[in-house]
Amino acid sequence: MMSNWEVVIGLEIHAQLATKSKIFSGSPTAYGAPPNTQADLVDLGFPGVLPVLNQRAVQMAVKFGLAIDAAVARRSVFARKNYFYPDLPKGYQISQYELPIVARGSLKVMLDDGAVKTIGITRAHLEEDAGKSLHEGLANATGIDLNRAGTPLLEIVSEPDMRSAKEAVAYMKKIHTLVRYLEICDGNMQEGSFRCDANVSVRPKGQEKFGTRAEIKNLNSFRFVEKAIQYEVARQVEIIEGGGKVVQETRLYDSDKDETRSMRSKEEANDYRYFPDPDLLPVEIDEPFIAAVRATLPELPDQKAARFAKDFALSAYDAGVLSASRELGAYFEAVIAGVGAGHAKLAANWVMGELSSALNRDNVDIQNSKVDPAQLTGLLHRIVDETISGKIAKEVFEAMWSEGKPADAIIEAKGLRQITDSGAIEGVIDAVIAANPKQLADYRSGKDKLFGFFVGQVMKATGGKANPAQLNELLKTKLGGGGNA
Amino acid sequence: MSLTRHDVEKIAHLARLSITEQEMPVYVSSLSSIVNFVDELSRAETGAVQPMAHPLEGQHQRMRLDEVTESDHHETYQAIAPAVAAGLYVVPRVID
Amino acid sequence: MLHNLFIGELAERLTKRQISSVELTRHFLSRIERLNPGLNAFITLTPKQALQEAAAADARLAAGEKGPLLGIPLIHKDIFCTDGVKTSCGSRMLDNFVAPYDATVVARLKGAGAVMLGKSNMDEFAMGSSNETSYYGPVKNPWDTTKVPGGSSGGSAAATAARLAPFATGTDTGGSIRQPAALTGVTGFKPTYGRVSRYGMIAFASSLDQAGVFTRSAGDAAAVLQVMAGFDARDSTSVDAPVPDYSKALGAPLKGLKIGLLREFFEGLEPRNAALIEDALTIYTGLGAETREVSLPHLPLSVPTYYVVAPAECSSNLSRFDGVRFGYRCKDPKDLMDLYKRSRGEGFGAEVKRRIMTGTYVLSAGYFDAYYLKAQKARRMITDDFRAAFEKVDLVIGPTTPTPAFDIGAKVNDPVLMYLNDIYTIGANLAGLPGISIPCGFVDSLPMGLQLVGPHFAEAKLLNAAHQYQQATDWHRHAPRGYE
DSSP: OGGGEEEEEEEEEEEEOOOSBOSSSSOBOOTTOSTTSSOOHHHHTOTTOOOOEEHHHHHHHHHHHHHTTOOBOSEEOEEEEEOOOTTOTTSEEEEEOSSOSBOOEEEEEEOTTSOEEEEEEEEEEEEEOOOEEEOTTOTTEEEEEOTTTTOEEEEEEEOSOBOSHHHHHHHHHHHHHHHHHTTSOOOOTTTTSEEEEEEEEEEETTOOSOOOOEEEEEEOSHHHHHHHHHHHHHHHHHHHHTTOOOOOEEEEEETTTTEEEEEEETTTTOOOOOEEOTTSOOEEOOHHHHHHHHTTOOOOHHHHHHHHHHHTTOOHHHHHHHTSSHHHHHHHHHHHHHHOGGGHHHHHHHIIIIIHHHHHHTTOOGGGOSSOHHHHHHHHHHHHTTSSOHHHHHHHHHHHHHHOOOHHHHHHHHTOOOBOOHHHHHHHHHHHHHHOHHHHHHHHTTOTTHHHHHHHHHHHHTTTOBOHHHHHHHHHHHHOSSSOO | OOOOHHHHHHHHHHTTOOOOTTHHHHHHHHHHHHHHHHTHHHHSOOTTOOOOSSSSTTOOOOEEOSOOOOOOOHHHHHTTOSOEETTEEEEEOOOO | OGGGSOHHHHHHHHHTTSSOHHHHHHHHHHHHHHHGGGTOOEEEEOHHHHHHHHHHHHHHHHTTOOOTTTTOEEEEETTBOBTTBBOOTTSGGGTTOBOSSOOHHHHHHHHTTOEEEEEEOOSGGGOOSSSOSOTTOOOOBTTBTTBOOOSSSHHHHHHHHTTSSSEEEEEESSSTTHHHHHHHTSEEEEOOTTSBOOTTBOOSSTTTOEEEEEESSHHHHHHHHHHHBSOOTTOTTOOOOOOOOHHHHTTOOOTTOEEEEEHHHHTTOOHHHHHHHHHHHHHHHHTTOEEEEEOOTTGGGHHHHHHHHHHHHHHHHGGGOSSSSSSOOOSSOSSHHHHHHHHHHHHSOHHHHHHHHHHHHHHSTTTTIIIIIHHHHHHHHHHHHHHHHTTTOSEEEEESOSSSOOBTTSSTTOHHHHHGGGTTTHHHHHHTOOEEEEEEEEETTEEEEEEEEOSTTOHHHHHHHHHHHHHHOOGGGOOOTTOO
């Protein structure tokens, strides 16, 4: 029974840092180059070569540490993690072990129900990425591409603070938002710039001791993280309730089958034999270095959300949605600048509603939106000045999106101006009433709901252009009798 | 402190070294004598001394500017590779 | 005879155009052809390239350029990557490896116009004290070809002693320059850790390895070190400190120089060895130096400490040799595990495998604290001892080796016995200190060396003290019979 169990989840997120060159060599990091064309002697682990540290990677790590209110280590050490795998050219990965660059921090995460939970971050450290293994087109062999070997990674380790798959996804999304805000990672999960391993265990409710955990590796979408955790929790509960024991191991998520399967047991002598890398000296960071990085911090997502909520009287939820990315926040603020803070709610609704729907439907980033802030502002002005109704505006928006024209041009071309001439509206009302005597009688005898029928008919007759407020007033008067509309 | 054959097999596996049957007893004995020899360290009084990873004190890691300084030389580098196909280094199939 | 001249003398003749670099190079190449087969000091000879480099040096000389090493032939230990030339590190693992780049040391010496004659034989991956672990067979000591020349830079030492080149590069991780220099009667210099770039020098134990040189005099060593030393941005452990003029400092009088007699070095010293050191001390006091006793109480821990730290680092450094991107690959690997195990099992020799396994063991879970961590603590204590001693004295003196050269094959089956050859040299590596070995006499007709060790960046003082000794004695001028 799930209700007897508590789920414990910790996430390890690997974010590729957006440096131009690799962490220990001067090779380019750009994605998509032909195999092994971006792997120099250092990346290939040739005899005699040595690593030299990229300053930008350190700055980015420090930036992250400051953004999560963590202690930034004044002294951190690179260590070798020793194991054999063909995509690991030196036979060891340069990482950080006992003394990581970023120590304990935390992040506030808003859950679906609006509640805010603080998730602890144990540490974040710098390390180098490995290459890639490719199996297609090679009979009984594997091809190794080392372009990715040496790309800087920031490994962000959370405390085991999450208690559900949804919490885990909310945390992962928050980190995703944050690293993009900080411009330290492009967050492109399809390209592998942002990867997640989930440590999942269950324990009886009320028990303090953690259950045995399984690690699910390389989850590269929010959806997969959620589904993999759900599957894994069910799997573990079934094992334990059946009298068995969960094995501590590494598992992979199969998205086709929606299940996790064993990859290799962590018990199996993968003794990494960590020791400080003798080719690298301790990294020492002083106050001026940290201060210089701090000066580059943008307004953080939580700060922006708080400001939106306060300045524009938005709900915490809406403010959160609008600050989910810097670009979205900037778009929203540009619209506010155009339409005025007094219409913040209108702007918020349109950005979160029509605009976001269109972006999602066409799979387009906000930076590539087919309606820019100025154009949307133009449309909103026409709602505010009652040239068109909100409903008509949606039609206009769709046309703006597909034709790329501004609101006014479309309103003109399609003749969508609202009808605000009382006489004209009255005339249509009269015609509708005359054409529907039975409904009129029913209404007057108490069927209040029929008010909506008349509204609909007038709207139909006017092609939706009758000013709703005026229509309401005039219709009330004309229908008279009956109930309250 | 003597090493057993099992110990040596475990270490050889970790280090990815094949040891033949004939070689095994020689390695067990020589590694045991080496370990015995360095065991002297375990008897030494080192107390609260900080371990020393680098011989020069007061040195810290220099950082280089984030610039691309290397270009593509994969043809030269792969000319001496044991097995290459379509620019990829080829190894026997890796199964996860 | 040209091959008995010192670098400075050769440089003078080249500058005055009394000889050309091509003639000089030919002279050494023909000596090598005649004498090397009896020594096996080389793995690769590069006569064509050498003559091209010599011709280029001659062009620079003709244009009026002057340089202490311009046109001077040299040998590189086969541990330094040389662009387009086989670099084997004495191992089957790299028997087919042609380096695609020059080590910084190689580039600097090339830039100074030195002419490479070839790559010298060495203990496999620099692991050894006798040059008997090389895949290419043992090197013989020119003083007695039944004896070892020492190691790991045995080929460079033997070749220098045999006058097959005016100088040869080497590396010293636990004594691999100083010890073979002593056993072959030449001058061997190991600089302070970080003084010379390690970029392109195939790594054995990264926190101990240093590049250095074999010459027949301290004066020559100064000239070569001047070119080799200096900051290299490609090596994070390279020290960014100015390089003094080493040749200028050579002639300073030794009056007031305080030389420490290391009690731990003199305890149990073989009497004939001790006598040679006593003679040397007499020379030094005669030159105005003062001697006093110093003690490094933790020094006896240095050999076990080294044999934990060095294998630990090498076990990791050698993981890149896996048959995937370069080097030896086993035939018909049936799967990935087989590829790794047999490429490495067949590619590496026994001593290398022993050290990799020792290193893997001391780093492994459950043993890390007892061995590796402990060793790094002992290392600090040894270093602190040296620092305390150098507050009282300028340099420390002692024998370089416990005995003269031993028979080929005598110790090769007993690793621990072999390790004890490094007893006098290892401390300097652990503490990163510079050291020099210079010839100081003979025992059983075999050369013995005297070692001077100084504080960090005391290269100038060491060269000065060695030079003055060599002005007052002529041990360094003796040549092995048949190689004069």
